[in-house]
Amino acid sequence: MNRLYHSTEPQVMDEEMLKQAVGEQSLRDEARQLARQEGVLFKDVLSLRLDFQNIIRIDSLWHFENLRKLQLDNNIIEKIQGLEHLVHLVWLDLSFNNIEVIEGLDTLVNLEDLSLFNNRISKIGSLDALVKLQVLSLGNNDISQMMNIIYLRQFKGLRTLSLSGNPIAEMEDYKMFVCAYLPDLVYLDFQCIDDHMKELAELRYQYSIDELKQQEHLTQVQLAKEQAQQEELEEHKAAFVEHLNGSFLFDSMYAEDTEGNKLAYLPGVKELLQAYKDKFVIICLSIFEYGLKQQEKRRVELDTFNECVQEAIQENQEQGRHRVARFEEKHSLNLNTLRDESDLTNFETKIVEYSENITELFNVLMTLEMQLVEQLEETINMFERNITDLVALFIENVQGLMAQCRDLENHHHEKLLEIAISTLEKTLKGELDEDLPEDVRALFVDKDTIVNAVGTSHDLHLLKIDNREDELVTRTNSWCSHLVDTIHKDEIMRNRRRVKEIYQYIDHMQNELDSLECSEIID
Amino acid sequence: MEVLKETVEEEEAAEQEEAAVRAERSEKMTRPMEVRREEAPMTQEMLRDLEKKLSDIDMAIPEKPLTFTKDTIDISSLPLSYQSNTLKEEHLLQVVDNFSRQYIHLCPDRVPLFLHPPNECEVPKFVSTTIRPTLMPYPELYNWDTCAQFVSDFLSMVPLPDPLKPPPYLYSSTTVLKYQKGNCFDFSTLLCSMLLGAGYDAYCVNGYASQDMCQMDLTRDVCPLTVKHQEVVQEKEKVPPKKYAVKPPRDLTSRFEQEQETKKQKETKAEEERRLREEEAHLLDAEKAKTDPLHGLRVHSWVLVLSGKREVPESFFIDPFTARSYSTQDDHFLGIESLWNHKNYWINMQDCWNCCKDLVFDLGDPVRWEYLLLGTEKSHLSLTEEEEDGMNDDDDVEKLGEDEDKSFDMPPSWVEQIEISPEAFETRCPSGKKVIQYKRAKLEKWAPYLNSNGLVCRLTTYKDLECTETLEIKEWFQNRGDMLELRHINKSTGLNIDYFKPGHPQALRVHSYKSMQPETDRVMEFYDTARVDGLVKREETPQTMAEHYQGRSDFLTYRHVSFGDRVKKVALNSAESNSRPMVKITERFAHNPEKPAEEDVAERAFLLSEERVQLRYHCRDDHITASKREFLRRTEVDSKGNKVVMTPDVCVSFEVEPMEHTKKLLYQYETMMKLKNEEKLSRHQAWESELEVLEILKLREEEEEGHRLTISIYDTKRNKKSKEYREAMERVMHEEHLRQTEAQLDYLAPFLAQLPPNEKLTRWQAIRIKDDCLSDFQQRLIDKANLIQARFEKETQELQKKQQWYQENQVTLTAEEEDLYLSYCHQAMFRIRILEQRLNRHKELAPLKYLALEEKLYKDPRLVEFVKVFDTRPGALAKVARAGNLPHSQASVPHTPSR
Secondary structure (H helix, E strand, O other): OHHHHHOOOOEEOOHHHHHHHHHOOOOOHHHHHHHHHHOOOHHHOOEEEOOOOOEEEOOOOOOOOOOOEEEOOOOOOOOOOOOOOOOOOOEEEOOOOOOOOOOOOOOOOOOOEEEOOOOOOOOOOOOOOOOOOOEEEOOOOOOOOOHHHHHHHHOOOOOEEEOOOOHHHHOOOHHHHHHHHOOOOOEEOOEEOOHHHHHHHHHHOHHHHHHHHHHHHHHHHHHHHHHHHHHHHHHHHHOOOOOOOOOHHHHHHHHOOHHHHHHOOOOOHHHHHHHHHHHHHHHHHHHHHHHHHHHHHHHHHHHHHHHHHHHHHHHHHHHHHHHHHHHHHHHHHHHHHHHHOOOHHHHHHHHHHHHHHHHHHHHHHHHHHHHHHHHHHHHHHHHHHHHHHHHHHHHHHHHHHHHHHHHHHHHHHHHHHHHHHHHHHHHHHOOOOOOOOHHHHOOOOOHHHHHHHHHHHHHHHHHHHHHHHHHHHHHHHHHHHHHHHHHHHHHHHHHHHHHHHHHHHHHHHHHHHHHHHHHHHHO | OHHHHHHHHHHHHHHHHHHHHHHHHHHHHOHHHHHHHHOHHHHHHHHHHHHHHHHHHHHHOOOOOOOOOHHHOOOOOOOHHHHOOOHHHHHHHHHHHHHHHHHHHHOOOOOOOOOOOEOOOOOEOOHHHHOOOOOOOOHHHHOHHHHHHHHHHHOEEOOOOOOOOOOOOOOOHHHHHHHOEEOHHHHHHHHHHHHHHOOOEEEEEEEEEOHHHHOOOOOOOEOOOOOOOOOOOOOOOOOOOOOOOOOOOOOOOOHHHHHHHHHHHHHHHHHHHHHHHHHHHHHHHHHOOOOOOOOOOOEEEEEEEEOOHHHOOOOEEEEOOOOEEEEOOOOOEEEEEEEEOOOOEEEEOOOOOOOOOOOOOOOOOOOOEEEOOOOOOOOOOOOOHHHHHHHHHHHHHHHHHHHHHHOOOOOOOOOOOOOOOHHHHHHOOHHHEEEEEEEOEEEEEEOOOOOOOOEEEEEEEEOOOOOOOEEEEEEEEOOEOOOEEEEEEEOOOOEEEEEEOOOOOOOEEEEEEOOOOOOOOEEEEEOHHHOOOOEEEEEEOOOEEEEEEOOOOOOEEEEEEEEOOOOOOOOOOOOOOOOOOEEEEEEEEOOOOOOOHHHOEEEEEEEOOOOEEEEEEOOOOOOOOOOEEEEEOOOEEOOOOOEEOOOHHHEEEEOOOOOHHHHOHHHHHHHHHHHHHHHHHHHHHHHHHHHHHHHHHHHHHHHHHHOOEOOOOOOOOOOHHHHHHHHHHHHHHHHHHHHHHHHOOOOOHHHHHHOOOOOOOOHHHHHHHHHHHHHHHHHHHHHHHHHHHHHHHHHHHHHHHHHHHHHHHOOOOOHHHHHHHHHHHHHHHHHHHHHHHHHHHHHHHHHHHHHHHHHHHHHOOOOHHHHOOOOOOOOHHHHHHHHHOOOOOOOOOOOOOOO
């Protein structure tokens, strides 16, 4: 140990060092003896001290999954790294090191107390993940920009901050500025901030802070709005009818359709297109509403099912618990009498009786479980039937509506073709008086070209509609099958767990009995 | 009256129909005389019966005069309205007499009406005017039940002089209240007055009732306090089975067997019921007293409350003696002659062969109820809708005509306002005590603060009808310092239960015990919110103590301690240390939601004698078994003599989901060390609980002996402190008053003294006195001014002398002398200035003072009549001027010498 303290050699964190540190955890004599005897698992360690070790690189810490407190002060660490796995860390001390940049803390969401005192940090940043931060120590660093303080506004729980020994602490307005921009702060540079100071600061920076607040508010509102939209979209997606509450599908049909867009310049097509769009959107909307309604129906169905299953399981568990409790009562009595029993024959009969009791309990518990399994199977099957029916109905109806869309498209196509051909005739006759754009005019060279153009547009539209329909159907079906699968799987898991639990319990009881028997025989 | 004549025709028809029935009834009604004659030879038996009955009701009858006669009433102090009739009342009496004559003529077979009995001054008064509707100033007396209870408590019952006739007198309610006793008519008159005042539609009833009712004999009634409230178990509405509810497992038991079983059970149940019923019937037979020979003839008066006002949903009777309400169909009420309120008088024309069960209380129906006065508010004639619609118009017209002609207003009540003093209201029962005998129960009531231990009510329940074997006693207390509210003593089991109101120093709520000795069976319940440790209940038996907790931060809900036998040891310091050894401590905890279930201890048992600790953990939501752990604390020594810290067999554990770290010895060791500490704590707490029990018992004993009563700070009569304070305040006020009168000195006294005493002042004398007084005052003012002037001059002269002396000897003076001189000058100057100021002030104030005195003299009651007429005040102003024109010194104030 002495070697560690006094050597100037940079050290690397290795297994040995960590073991030593763990072993030195403050324990009392007897416990330390035990710890040495058994060894301590790294993942059970809650706090670790690694100060004055001349460590240059943080390493080998991934075993300490449950670490709450880590001290790495007074080393020569240059880079924060290797802490990604310590997600439960609450307290981290990295003071008196050679760190230049704050980094590598993005996974430590539970961190409340962070000390980076006496390092070479010049900019506060990369702390966004530390939402629970309460104490931040950044004294004796190279921070020179006041703007760094505004960054700290996002930490709503921050109460203690130390920045003394930084270039900004020398500025005349430093205290005022910090107090004004961090109004929830209680301690600054190891001193309690008095209310008078707070008031003064508030008055002084009122305008700039108000502006800042306004901005923050705006961004927040924006964020909330976006989130709401996102949620709504999610909801629609869950109903498999996203983007059907408007002309989105229609627009997408024409988005890549160059021919169609060109044809829109023909006389009369515009009105036709408008009418078509209106009708199309109406159908889309009806699909959308129907989808939401069906989604609600499915949700209710699922909720009732879950509730009922839970109830059944609860009731069954209650019965099981009751049985076990009754058995246990009897059991403790039995054990006591067995211990006191001196007569061997008596003892044996009692043992036999007792083991019979255990078997009985086992049977009872297993019967209960079997019963539940049967009941649940029936219910699950019923639910499966119902939900599949629901989904099938939904798909069928949506397909019907989609067919209407297709009909509309066909109709539109015919009309368009008519117009196109008549226009072509007119063009050929030279009667066309309207001025069409050049590329549109290029289509009207012969019948094949124009028919082809209209045809491609039509095909594209149909493809879009088909795609949307396919997507809806496949997603709905996959959701349904996935749901049913999970339900089955969960039920199987539950059953296995319960059976395992029962076996375990019975084994334990049997073991206890056996050990008693053995000891008696030995005696 | 005409109305009566109108009804005569109708009645005749009805009469013929009912002739037979009526004859029967009249027979019954005239029977009392016959009864007496016929049963004359049986008097001995009758007498014995009567004697027995009288001995039964002995409790309710005051020892003093059995009859409440007018001899005992001091009529001299009664107001005039009691002693005479007004014109209107005379007129009313004539009307009533006329009515009565017609009534006797038309219904000769009915008993004469109870219309205008004489009052305490022998003046006949119509019964309706004896009712004086009064709303009592006590909020407790706003509802009918409390009103009735008050009347029944406040008055003691005097039986009617003749049980078969209405009383010969009807006293005013004020007299009845004053003497606190009365017969049933007094009771119902008072109660009716109060109920009418409170807005009820109440009537006094003159009728016939059962013997028990007339004699206020409750020995055959079950005490209302003993009737247990039947808990209405609200059945939960069955939730309709949900769509996916699982089917119940198939029932494999034989249905046939079940049926047989239920059949058998039914049979046994029926058998049991039959037996019970028989027993009951038997008991009833035994209880049923011999039938009353005067049944149906005993006159009684009670109160009828009709539905409609004050949200009374249904009409009912109130027996004023017992304050109980009865339905109008009750068996106790055998018939009604008439009823009245403060406005009118109605005679029952319906047949009472079936008690009051068939009576219709529709007072607007002239066939059923013959009214005495017309026009005063025809009581709600409840017609069916169509009838009303059809009849409304002509009815109104008729009414209008009638109203003008024949309406005769009831004169106002001759009775003085009914007043109950707060003291009387609080004392309630005459001399503060009342005893009521019920069937198998005795109820005693006391006024608050009458008993030094706060006892206000005691209910003794007996096993037998003769009331010899006590079953249980319930005692209610009020205003106890220890908040004791109710004590329930069960004589058969010897169990006492004390109930406390919130506020006991140890937050006690219920204490049930058999003896006050410690370490016996007892249960204490507490107001857990008032206690720091959240203790709800502590149950004790000689060997165990169980405590229930609620809302603790350590989630402890239950602790059970069993004690072993006390070790007999030589008493070294016997007082403290010889407590019972604890054998086992079991503690249960509620689930702490912040901890995972498998790490949260549900129950831990310290088997202290075996050095064993058993832990049972909470059960996880989806499990049916819970983890267990058992520690055996033995210190072992290995072969080398070293202490073995921990061996695997110290801890036997069963884990539902085995975890790696819990298998470690270190973990087990730490858990065990923690448990060791907790064991110590638990032992300590159990020991403290024992101490607390002792303390509470001691406290209870002290409280029982001391029984201090609390007195509200608003109770100025009883609260000594506030009484003292009030008296002190009064004294201060009195003294203040005295001082004020003293301050008004008599200016005229010396001048009046000069005149011969006991003679009226003449005007001349008065003016002279006034002038004398003024001139005297003026003289005084001038004297004072002169005095100040003289002093001023003297000071000035002295100063001048000194100055002269100084100027002469200025050269020879030493520094000291010069200083002395200077300081003298300074002081003299100061004195002169002050004198000058005083003089000036006096000059300013003197005329004002003079004027003030003059004013006062003018207003003086002794002089005012003489002076006022002749108020020129000659020379007054001149005198003032003279007083103001005081000699003023023109002597110049010498200048301060300067060096």
